[in-house]
Amino acid sequence: MNTPKRRNTIxxxxxxxxxxxxxxxxxxxEVYRYILMTYKNISKGTVYRNxxxxxxxxxxxxxxxxxxxxxxxxxxxNHNHVKCENCGKVYDISSEAGDLExxxxxxxxxxxxKSGFTVSGxxxxxxxxxxxxxxxxx
Amino acid sequence: MNTPKRRNTIxxxxxxxxxxxxxxxxxxxEVYRYILMTYKNISKGTVYRNxxxxxxxxxxxxxxxxxxxxxxxxxxxNHNHVKCENCGKVYDISSEAGDLExxxxxxxxxxxxKSGFTVSGxxxxxxxxxxxxxxxxx
DNA sequence: GTGCGTGCAAACCGTTTGCAATCGG
DNA sequence: CCGATTGCAAACGGTTTGCACGCAC
Numbered sequence: 001m002n003t004p005k006r007r008n009t010i011x012x013x014x015x016x017x018x019x020x021x022x023x024x025x026x027x028x029x030e031v032y033r034y035i036l037m038t039y040k041n042i043s044k045g046t047v048y049r050n051x052x053x054x055x056x057x058x059x060x061x062x063x064x065x066x067x068x069x070x071x072x073x074x075x076x077x078n079h080n081h082v083k084c085e086n087c088g089k090v091y092d093i094s095s096e097a098g099d100l101e102x103x104x105x106x107x108x109x110x111x112x113x114k115s116g117f118t119v120s121g122x123x124x125x126x127x128x129x130x131x132x133x134x135x136x137x138x
Numbered sequence: 139m140n141t142p143k144r145r146n147t148i149x150x151x152x153x154x155x156x157x158x159x160x161x162x163x164x165x166x167x168e169v170y171r172y173i174l175m176t177y178k179n180i181s182k183g184t185v186y187r188n189x190x191x192x193x194x195x196x197x198x199x200x201x202x203x204x205x206x207x208x209x210x211x212x213x214x215x216n217h218n219h220v221k222c223e224n225c226g227k228v229y230d231i232s233s234e235a236g237d238l239e240x241x242x243x244x245x246x247x248x249x250x251x252k253s254g255f256t257v258s259g260x261x262x263x264x265x266x267x268x269x270x271x272x273x274x275x276x
Numbered sequence: 277g278t279g280c281g282t283g284c285a286a287a288c289c290g291t292t293t294g295c296a297a298t299c300g301g
Numbered sequence: 302c303c304g305a306t307t308g309c310a311a312a313c314g315g316t317t318t319g320c321a322c323g324c325a326c
Contacts, residue, residue: 005280005326006280007280007281007325007326008325008326009280009282011281011282012281028315042282043283044283044284044316045283045318046281046282046283048315048316048317049282049317052317064202064204064263066202068314068315069314069315069316070315070316082250082255085258091255109264112220112231112266116268116272117220117266117268117269118266119266120223120266120267121264121265121266122263122264122265123204123262123265124260124263125260125261126250126260127260127261128250128255128257128258128259129256129258130254131255134254134256143304143305144305145299145301145305145306146300146301147300147305147307149307165290166290167290179307179308180307180308181307181308182308182309183291183292183293183308184307184308186290186291186292187292187306187307188306190292206289206290207289208291277326279325279326280323280324280325280326281323281324282321282322282323282324283320283322284321284322285318285319285320286317287316287318287319288315288318289314289315289316289317290314291312292311292312292313293310293312294309294310294311294312295310295311296308296309297307297308298305298306298307298308299304299305299306299307300303300305300306301302301303301304301305
């Protein structure tokens with residue numbers, strides 16, 4: 001088996017705590033700045049390393065964003081995202097995701113399998129304007 | 139109106155030709171190297187500038203990829219993509235995209251609108267292993 | 277004590293940009 | 302001839318990495 005021995009360092013805990021506290025899909029930079037407020041000595045490299053570790057361990061998820069820095073999600077359950085084109089914030093679509101899921105996986109992946117692909121998953125992101133920005137822009 | 143005066147330069151034509159010849163969603167780097175074969179004096183900056191221009195003019199499209207360099211698509215009609223996790227190539231899903239389209243837009247965007255979002259679009263990409271790589275890996 | 281994880285800084289990759297020179301209209 | 306577009310190189314943002322040290326086990 002390949003279970004690399006992992007250590008429980010303070011830094012790793014701080015990174016996980018940060019992602020869980022900053023609920024809105026923070027970037028590595030945001031995680032870094034958040035930790036800095038309480039632990040002045042952390043390095044950005046360590047933040048990146050731990051974020052990647054936590055993703056590899058399936059503790060957090062990397063959210064696909066169209067452009068800009070990667071974002072991280074403390075929720076591991078399947079759901080999709082909307083990115084506001086105005087403020088850049090990324091929101092969850094907690095809703096009827098399940099229904100959508102089935103339709104996507106049953107339909108398009110079936111076509112792919114017929115073409116000889118092995119399908120392992122998909123990523124989807126919506127774009128639009130969030131309620132907050134709509135108010136402001138009126 | 140803001141219709142910036144565009145010029146028809148050799149470089150712009152070369153970039154468009156390259157994207158249309160390299161059908162498999164080339165990266166800017168690949169476009170650059172392709173042009174270099176016949177026109178030794180082009181600069182990478184110019185390739186990027188022209189790719190972005192052509193995207194802005196709706197002549198080509200930028201394909202969303204999970205990670206790695208941006209890719210460009212000579213096909214402007216709506217369709218989705220699969221990225222092979224083994225070789226990294228991006229393939230078209232020409233198929234029943236239309237059907238899927240409706241289901242996605244009707245269902246998830248409706249939920250978003252109820253939540254107060256204005257939805258402008260979405261991007262989806264599938265991941266898997268392509269037929270070629272399946273053969274090789276056996 | 278062993279070696280994984282750290283801090284630091286340099287390197288990396290893909291992309292954009294400032295500038296003077298060029299060339300399309 | 303005007304100014305949009307070029308080539309070049311430097312700078313950019315986000316991320317990874319090499320190294321010596323330090324800390325978890």
